[in-house]
Amino acid sequence: MPDKVNLAEKFALFTEQWSHRLVGRINDMDVKLVKIEGEFIWHSHETEDEMFFVTRGRLTMHFRDKDVVVEPGEFIIIPHGVEHKPSCGEETHIMLVEPATTVNTGAEESDFTHTPEAL
Amino acid sequence: MPDKVNLAEKFALFTEQWSHRLVGRINDMDVKLVKIEGEFIWHSHETEDEMFFVTRGRLTMHFRDKDVVVEPGEFIIIPHGVEHKPSCGEETHIMLVEPATTVNTGAEESDFTHTPEAL
Numbered sequence: 001m002p003d004k005v006n007l008a009e010k011f012a013l014f015t016e017q018w019s020h021r022l023v024g025r026i027n028d029m030d031v032k033l034v035k036i037e038g039e040f041i042w043h044s045h046e047t048e049d050e051m052f053f054v055t056r057g058r059l060t061m062h063f064r065d066k067d068v069v070v071e072p073g074e075f076i077i078i079p080h081g082v083e084h085k086p087s088c089g090e091e092t093h094i095m096l097v098e099p100a101t102t103v104n105t106g107a108e109e110s111d112f113t114h115t116p117e118a119l
Numbered sequence: 120m121p122d123k124v125n126l127a128e129k130f131a132l133f134t135e136q137w138s139h140r141l142v143g144r145i146n147d148m149d150v151k152l153v154k155i156e157g158e159f160i161w162h163s164h165e166t167e168d169e170m171f172f173v174t175r176g177r178l179t180m181h182f183r184d185k186d187v188v189v190e191p192g193e194f195i196i197i198p199h200g201v202e203h204k205p206s207c208g209e210e211t212h213i214m215l216v217e218p219a220t221t222v223n224t225g226a227e228e229s230d231f232t233h234t235p236e237a238l
């Protein structure tokens with residue numbers, strides 16, 4: 001039977017940054033938590049849209065033509081095919097909702113490339 | 120180009136209860152906001168899982184064998200096929216993530232049956 005997930009409690013269970021933790025599944029979509037700080041790499045996803053929901057900190061999502069600042073209680077959805085680069089000046093906590101097939105760095109092989117772990 | 124969505128700002132745009140408002144799309148999933156108060160009907164969804172993320176108030180999700188109370192900063196995912204009935208003693212604000220094919224009352228025709236509107 002389903003149980004609830006408390007985001008703050010789950011975020012307290014890990015400290016590693018840029019490391020996705022699985023906390024739920026909605027049909028073919030994963031729900032993942034990630035703590036990020038600093039700058040990621042430019043990338044895009046060929047077929048997967050990605051939702052970034054911020055619960056703490058401040059996320060700047062860079063696009064080729066603009067930046068969008070996303071704060072707690074806000075989300076942004078990156079459509080597939082759109083190049084983007086997340087960055088944060090402070091540690092920022094994010095709930096991601098995206099197809100389970102999504103690779104965090106898209107087509108770019110990088111030290112950031114990471115397979116999510118169950119939390 | 121993608122823009123962000125501020126949940127509190129979007130919730131301020133409507134007052135109607137049990138009326139879903141579309142605020143985003145992640146591939147084949149809708150992101151919807153809904154304000155609920157009182158008791159819904161027992162129902163299930165044949166193929167669609169549903170995520171209820173609470174931003175305000177207090178949601179009680181009834182299952183045939185238990186109740187789960189979901190508070191702000193928490194979510195619950197209802198797997199397809201599982202009977203459930205949401206209820207709230209006070210107005211509660213929820214972000215839903217579920218396949219775009221989801222009918223809010225599942226297979227049950229009801230006065231609650233509702234097609235989401237874009238916000």
